[in-house]
Amino acid sequence: MTEQPIDSTLAAPLETEAEAVRRCNRKFYRAFESLNMARMRAIWAEDGPVKCVHPGWKPIHGAAAVLESWEQIFQNTSYIEFELEEETVIIEYGLAVVSVVEKMRSASQGQTVKGVAHATNVFRKEGGSWRLIIHHAS
Amino acid sequence: MTEQPIDSTLAAPLETEAEAVRRCNRKFYRAFESLNMARMRAIWAEDGPVKCVHPGWKPIHGAAAVLESWEQIFQNTSYIEFELEEETVIIEYGLAVVSVVEKMRSASQGQTVKGVAHATNVFRKEGGSWRLIIHHAS
Numbered sequence: 001m002t003e004q005p006i007d008s009t010l011a012a013p014l015e016t017e018a019e020a021v022r023r024c025n026r027k028f029y030r031a032f033e034s035l036n037m038a039r040m041r042a043i044w045a046e047d048g049p050v051k052c053v054h055p056g057w058k059p060i061h062g063a064a065a066v067l068e069s070w071e072q073i074f075q076n077t078s079y080i081e082f083e084l085e086e087e088t089v090i091i092e093y094g095l096a097v098v099s100v101v102e103k104m105r106s107a108s109q110g111q112t113v114k115g116v117a118h119a120t121n122v123f124r125k126e127g128g129s130w131r132l133i134i135h136h137a138s
Numbered sequence: 139m140t141e142q143p144i145d146s147t148l149a150a151p152l153e154t155e156a157e158a159v160r161r162c163n164r165k166f167y168r169a170f171e172s173l174n175m176a177r178m179r180a181i182w183a184e185d186g187p188v189k190c191v192h193p194g195w196k197p198i199h200g201a202a203a204v205l206e207s208w209e210q211i212f213q214n215t216s217y218i219e220f221e222l223e224e225e226t227v228i229i230e231y232g233l234a235v236v237s238v239v240e241k242m243r244s245a246s247q248g249q250t251v252k253g254v255a256h257a258t259n260v261f262r263k264e265g266g267s268w269r270l271i272i273h274h275a276s
Binding site for chain 1: 239
């Protein structure tokens with residue numbers, strides 16, 4: 001008869017929470033790649049403080065203005081893909097911070113661009129699901 | 139006989155926690171202005187994930203490398219002062235995120251520079267005090 005070690009059983013819920021945050025973080029980049037506003041809208045918190053800093057932009061505050069900025073980016077992007085590296089997740093109850101390196105390849109107005117940005121993403125748990133409240137990339 | 143409203147009594151501990159985070163955030167900028175390494179060292183977490191993104195720099199990971207970067211900045215700065223605006227604090231138990239506009243005036247190698255940066259600062263509570271774990275400015 002085999003026994004499940006007690007430690008791993010106890011640790012399971014916490015691991016799942018970190019994994020849920022990682023999944024939401026990847027979902028954000030998949031939404032960005034899809035250039036689909038409905039998918040991007042589903043990532044962000046609907047109220048409370050929300051901030052987005054796109055590389056080289058001034059920060060944008062509030063859900064409505066942030067979504068408008070994504071609409072503008074999506075309209076001016078024909079293709080974008082991300083490779084994520086050095087992802088670190090810090091969680092404390094209903095707040096999670098993800099630090100990640102964004103390696104991107106994008107096409108806009110016939111020009112292909114390769115670049116690296118560094119992001120700090122903050123997620124807040126709202127009604128059981130993690131929603132993005134800060135995206136700071138530079 | 140006057141009575142203390144029950145609500146304000148209950149709210150007091152939470153207000154104090156947000157105020158403690160604001161104080162630590164201001165303390166970080168005062169340490170920066172002091173150009174004093176002992177003061178800057180006292181702001182940062184001593185272990186765990188630590189990240190610092192200075193405007194225009196690649197991100198720096200780990201407490202030792204982050205403190206080294208501050209030493210480098212302090213050696214190349216003769217004067218710096220900050221005015222903070224639009225400070226927003228989000229707290230969840232032992233994790234706090236501060237979003238702030240940094241209006242700065244600095245002098246380096248005889249040149250005076252004025253600038254505005256936008257920062258996302260993440261603090262973690264360690265043994266009863268808030269310590270900086272992420273400074274992302276751009």
